[in-house]
Amino acid sequence: MMKKQKNNGVPMSEENAKKKLEDLGKHMVAEVNKGEGPTFETVLRTKSNIIYDEGVGCLRTGDKKELRKFLSVSQARTFMQTVAIGAKTKKFVNEGLHTSIRGLYYQLKFSLGENLDEDLFTEQSESNALVEDLEVALGIKREDLHLTTDRKGVVAGAMTIEDTFGGEKTTIDCRKQGRSGWMIPSDVDNGMKFRDIEADYVLVCEKDALWQRLNEDKFWKKENCLLVTPKGQASRGTRRLLRKLADEGLPIYCFMDCDAWGWYIYWTIKTGSMNLAYLGRDFAVPESRFLGVTMTDITEFDFLDKLTIKAKDVDIKRAEEMLSYPWINMHKPWVDNLKLVLSTKKKIEQDALQGQRLTFVGEYLKDKIDKKKWLP
């Protein structure tokens, strides 16, 4: 294993988030005491303020800020809502209790008191956007505010987890999870320790069905890797775990479909997505490499040629879109592969590798890794 990298110097923890919330509150109180209206500065999350950070290799928000004022007819409501979310989530952290953003929304319904006719929030979309504002403004993440997010990734391999949860410590050995694997939770920072990581690298496999195939073949044991599936698009918890594993010095190899969805999953893991660009490097893994499946695989494995599928409009559109992104267009192997999709109008799934024999999937992956045949 390589040496550890520093993680931006910012601890991703509830203590840090709580302090940031308190500072925000103190700042507002100070403004009021000075006879001024309270304000709240956040970072613009519009497309015009999303940049590709070449140095780090991920999408992030730029420097454009927005100042929200309480003493403004158009902003008073949003301002009150933001403060209500800050107060409510700080309460969750103090109580040591978690809920989802849906649970937060229902709690906020009563934030002006139970007997008022007017609701502070009428739609959950209102509170969702403001949670994102708080994340980007304070440089924290919602998991640190005790807001749980959808979880769905799975891991097997040489790693041990120490999960301190509700005052109890549990040790989970990812080498001993049988057919199931260990389910990646919403929050992999607070109360979580990843130790005895003896694996040499991480293999991220898009589909759970292929993960099960590789788990049955004991691929992670034979090749000494951590076998992860995000089960489609990676959850926040999975992206954050991959970031932490990369920080431990483990190479991150990705194995996806060669189609619109597979590429999107890969690039979201690697650079983040436009929608979630505000999360920045803490949820991105610029070090990721793409093992396959690629259109150029067809020239190497004859049987695959018979197993391609006609590309759909969404695949063609995505391929064109990707070629227009400078951070993808700068990589020749990606340009070549995407152009091959556009000219042949074909795509190929990772499942197709099982066409001749089920165990070929692992052989294919081992060969790609041994011979360093990956896309950046």
Next chain:
Amino acid sequence: MMKKQKNNGVPMSEENAKKKLEDLGKHMVAEVNKGEGPTFETVLRTKSNIIYDEGVGCLRTGDKKELRKFLSVSQARTFMQTVAIGAKTKKFVNEGLHTSIRGLYYQLKFSLGENLDEDLFTEQSESNALVEDLEVALGIKREDLHLTTDRKGVVAGAMTIEDTFGGEKTTIDCRKQGRSGWMIPSDVDNGMKFRDIEADYVLVCEKDALWQRLNEDKFWKKENCLLVTPKGQASRGTRRLLRKLADEGLPIYCFMDCDAWGWYIYWTIKTGSMNLAYLGRDFAVPESRFLGVTMTDITEFDFLDKLTIKAKDVDIKRAEEMLSYPWINMHKPWVDNLKLVLSTKKKIEQDALQGQRLTFVGEYLKDKIDKKKWLP
């Protein structure tokens, strides 16, 4: 715990499935040896052959059969496809390897040999339907044919799992899974033992977010239950596990949204769905009870009245549809609740129970169970 019930007398196992496949093959060979064309008898899965079995309390296929003949212009292709699927899955069982129905489809692409221009299958939908035919005709399930299915349920509580997989035995204690829980696999029959079940009942919680809430409150520990979330619609593995736990004598209580989707998830667990009626009792839990959320809860808890949502067309339509099913219409509490949805045009989510305080969810459930306040 109550005494064990008998599970239809039919073992759900790969040995049984393999024998059934062999019998089917022998039957065809015998027909050929007699100078007849081989035939294959399956059960009709059309709506006209789906009945509600009052004795058992679940949907199942009726007695209408269909005889497929090889020597028939219209049936020869389907016949060959069915035999190809039988042969291929038997090979999987013999090899001790699993794959998904997508993996099966790719393997079948070559079932006439690699160098033939014609494909035996052109669309996966063809092979999917024939897998269902094989299941219903032979009274087996695809998991026994080494076909993995989507998995997504999670369990925590007083139960230990012995998972023998790929020749290795793993012991997983569902009491010690921290924030994550144990992930319910595709196949809970072959190589799986559920032992040391010390829980008094099973609580099935529709949404993972609420499961996480209850897990954090140690609800399963305090109330000595198995806390399960299907994460929305229950997977085959989760339904099968619930069937097995009910066979162990554990009451199954369900906690769902009061809306179209929540009711559908509940009734699919309880009686099976029209689409999957052919699975019958092996995947249904007629003993299930519905704890809530219900429209009548609003009369009991004032704060909930403020947290109802406008019912959508899909909710209204589903409520009307459910009232038309005799097996639902026979239960007065269901009729009352569904009519309340229709008259108020409102619905309510399980998340709303967190409106006043996050920990209310567990108090609500404990009260419902203690006072036997459930719908059948």
